Amino acid sequence: MYQVLLIDDERWVRTSLKKVMEKTELPFTVIHEASNGLEALDWLKEHEADLILTDVRMPVMEGLQFVQEVRKQSREQQMIVVSGYDDFPYVQQALRSGVFDYLLKPVEVVDMKRCLQQWMMQHQDRAPSKPELTSDPLEKSTIAKVQEYVQANLAGEITLTEAAARVHLNPSYLSQLFKQQLNRNFVDYIVEVRMEEAKRLLCCTSLRISEIADRVGYSDVAYFSNTFKKWNQCTPSEFRKAPDQGK
Structure with missing residues (x-):
């Protein structure tokens, strides 16, 4: 940058x-x-x-x-x-x-x-040739800060614009950087983190599915369940009932 x-x-x-x-x-x-x-x-x-x-x-x-x-x-x-x-x-x-x-x-x-x-x-x-973005410590630090922002705001609205503002980058450039370093786009990364947290809560707590949905940023339980099934090939209830709980 x-x-x-x-x-x-x-x-x-x-x-x-x-x-x-x-x-x-x-x-x-x-x-x-x-x-x-x-x-x-x-x-x-x-x-x-x-x-x-x-x-x-x-x-x-x-x-x-x-x-x-x-x-x-x-x-x-x-x-x-x-x-x-x-x-x-x-x-x-x-x-x-x-x-x-x-x-x-x-x-x-x-x-x-x-x-x-x-x-x-x-x-x-x-200028002398520079290393790829993935080997630049500053760029890695930027992505780490965005990941921290995502993790801290799972229950709320997370946007690329807000994430970019927090690290003082152009949203388009941050999107490109995310794809290069994590091999996935920003939206998919957010869903992945939310699904992993949902799995953890299903495994380790007795919270109702509606409460878990709310904690990972979904106000619509049906939409949460559908998204969870797309990512894990089973519903939240089925995941919780499985003997190994997805492990």
Whole structure:
């Protein structure tokens, strides 16, 4: 997942840009927001980002000055500037300063996607080859956090959107990551965990089937029983009565 530092003095613009970025369904996530270049420079003293997306016109320290300050520090930080049509002279200056590309406001999804895809291609060409996602400790940690979220919320509603928000990822990317690491999709994983917990409760407690259904997130007992049968080739009652109880 590529980490992005987003710089714009207007909060609603930052929110809009984040939504546009999410809609590209590319592996980018905003890890920090700053309202001007000076604030961004302070953050960069102790943090790193793969890519910086910055507005041109801002108070305190505008985008071009920020770009120049980053270059003075000999940071090989790649940047994309966001500009209005009347800022084109500023954009030309930014390009001469070595920014990767520019986007015109209002930024459309197709333009953001094109720009980010081009950046990814160049970044992959320059960067050393990376291991597969399944061997990345950070990605494994992310999946572990999602699994903890699922386990802790079996009785309630579990959604991909909420899970992705908890680990600060794009839902589409999390879905892809889940499939690559666990070899199943997110929905199937939730059902599997719920069915395993239902089996445990059937084996180890005397709770009524309706109570077990409720504990694993099913308000409709009939639907729970049908789902259980699809996964275990027997109904909850049959499973409980079996001599080995599914062991």
